[in-house]
Every structure is written in C-alpha cells, then in structure tokens.
Amino acid sequence: MALLEIQGLSKHFGGLHVTADVDFTLDAGELHCLIGPNGAGKSTFFRLILGVVSPDRGKIVLAGKDITRLKPFQRVHEGMSVKFQVPGIFKTLSVSQNLQTALQHNCDADALAGKIAEMLDFLGLAAEARSPAGNLSHGQKQWLEIGMAVCLKPRLLLLDEPTAGMSPKETEATGELVKSLNAQGVTVLVVEHDMAFVRQVAQRVTVMHLGRIFAQGTVEEVMADSRVEAIYLGRSHA
Numbered sequence: 432m433a434l435l436e437i438q439g440l441s442k443h444f445g446g447l448h449v450t451a452d453v454d455f456t457l458d459a460g461e462l463h464c465l466i467g468p469n470g471a472g473k474s475t476f477f478r479l480i481l482g483v484v485s486p487d488r489g490k491i492v493l494a495g496k497d498i499t500r501l502k503p504f505q506r507v508h509e510g511m512s513v514k515f516q517v518p519g520i521f522k523t524l525s526v527s528q529n530l531q532t533a534l535q536h537n538c539d540a541d542a543l544a545g546k547i548a549e550m551l552d553f554l555g556l557a558a559e560a561r562s563p564a565g566n567l568s569h570g571q572k573q574w575l576e577i578g579m580a581v582c583l584k585p586r587l588l589l590l591d592e593p594t595a596g597m598s599p600k601e602t603e604a605t606g607e608l609v610k611s612l613n614a615q616g617v618t619v620l621v622v623e624h625d626m627a628f629v630r631q632v633a634q635r636v637t638v639m640h641l642g643r644i645f646a647q648g649t650v651e652e653v654m655a656d657s658r659v660e661a662i663y664l665g666r667s668h669a
C-alpha cells in the first residue's frame with residue numbers, strides 16, 4: 432500500500448526546472464534511498480515533501496490525504512518526521528532531557544522514564560544519558576536526533592544525509608539503527624551520498640538527475656545500470 436504518492440510535482444527557480452514533473456510512490460514499510468549527482472534536485476524534492484518549498488504544480492498525498500498545501504508543522508501532525516543534516520538537538524540539555532522534549536507530547540507522565548530508558552538503549556546512548564548533548568560525538572548527536580524524530584511516532588521518517596561527516600564505523604552503526612527502525616515498522620526515505628550506506632540499508636533506490644527520476648530499482652539493479660554510472664561520472668545527458 433502506498434504511504435506517499437506524488438504526482439506531477441514541479442518546481443522551477445527562474446529558468447531552472449529543479450523538480451520536473453516527478454511521479455514517485457513510497458510504499459508503507461519501505462526503506463528507500465534517494466540518490467543522484469550534485470545538483471540533481473534531491474534536496475529540493477525533499478523540501479517539497481516537507482512543505483518548506485511550495486510546488487508550482489503537482490500533488491502530494493500522505494496516507495490517502497492530500498497534503499500539497501499543508502504547512503510543514505501540519506505535515507508533522509499528519510505523521511511526517513524529519514532529521515536534517517545539521518543536528519537540531521538542545522546542546523545544553525542532557526541526552527535524556529532531549530529525548531524527553533520529543534516524547535512528552537505523546538507519552539503519559541508515568542511511562543516517560545521507561546520510554547526514555549528504552550530509547551537510550553536503542554540508540555546506544557545509555558552511558559551518556561546525563562551528559563549534555565553538546566558533549567556527544569558527531570555520530571552520537573545524529574543518532575540522538577534520529578531518536579528524537581522517532582519519538583514523534585512518525586508514519587514517515589525523512590532523513591537528509593544522516594551519515595554526513597561520519598567515520599565509516601559511525602556510518603555502519605547508523606545503517607544498523609535505520610534498518611532496525613524500519614524493522615519496527617517505520618517507513619523511511621533517505622537522501623544520501625554515501626553509497627556504502629545505500630548498499631547497507633536500501634530496499635529500493637531512486638536516482639534523480641536534472642530534476643527528474645532517472646532510474647529506480649533495487650540497489651543491485653541501479654548499480655549495474657551503466658547510465659547511472661555515466662551521470663555520476665559527469666556525462667550529464669546519458
């Protein structure tokens with residue numbers, strides 16, 4: 432069943448068609464990666480889904496509801512949750528307190544401590560529970576923010592380059608975290624440059640190029656596509 436259905440989505444900046452008549456479907460339960468060379472239009476497409484950029488044309492439907500004209504906070508109410516590239520955590524609050532800010536909206540007061548402990552374990556941050564979040568390593572900050580996005584119990588989790596700036600070890604741990612979230616039923620769409628991460632996690636991959644969907648398939652299918660290799664090598668009209 433489709434969780435997110437996008438039809439004819441278009442956006443231009445001046446004469447540049449950054450999103451050009453894009454149709455895209457994300458099934459409930461999927462873990463899907465969106466890739467493409469620099470300037471392909473991934474971030475703009477991501478921002479259109481979030482509602483921070485308005486489309487010129489087209490339709491976005493989440494779980495059967497047309498959200499095309501909803502503001503970002505209204506989309507969050509409809510079950511979207513996002514983690515941006517730059518961590519949006521509260522640096523002076525402890526790791527537990529950060530989780531509390533995200534959990535308190537949909538968790539009873541008597542269940543809160545248990546939920547925080549559960550999330551700390553899941554994120555591998557139990558030993559850091561009382562530390563100010565600003566003291567965490569770069570990777571740990573990203574995991575905390577993914578955890579905070581998940582505390583909102585999203586239907587759809589959007590991740591913008593979750594492994595940017597991470598070591599290979601942190602990247603792999605992030606992959607395992609994202610896979611286990613998906614195994615718990617969260618549908619995930621990830622914009623990512625790191626192909627090791629994409630290979631590790633993705634069930635389906637969409638390749639964007641020049642504002643359009645250029646290729647779609649399993650990781651193996653997309654990697655074996657010589658046209659995809661060509662656009663990454665800069666032969667832009669492959």
Ligand SMILES: Nc1ncnc2c1ncn2[C@@H]1O[C@H](COP(=O)(O)OP(=O)(O)OP(=O)(O)O)[C@@H](O)[C@H]1O
Pocket residue numbers: 444447449467468469470471472473474475476
């Ligand atoms: N607000 C804007 N005004 C004008 N041009 C824009 C704007 N936002 C994006 N663009 C242009 O649209 C094109 C696509 O940009 P976008 O950031 O969506 O691509 P991307 O695939 O995310 O790239 P990267 O991988 O480098 O982040 C680029 O040429 C960019 O310069």
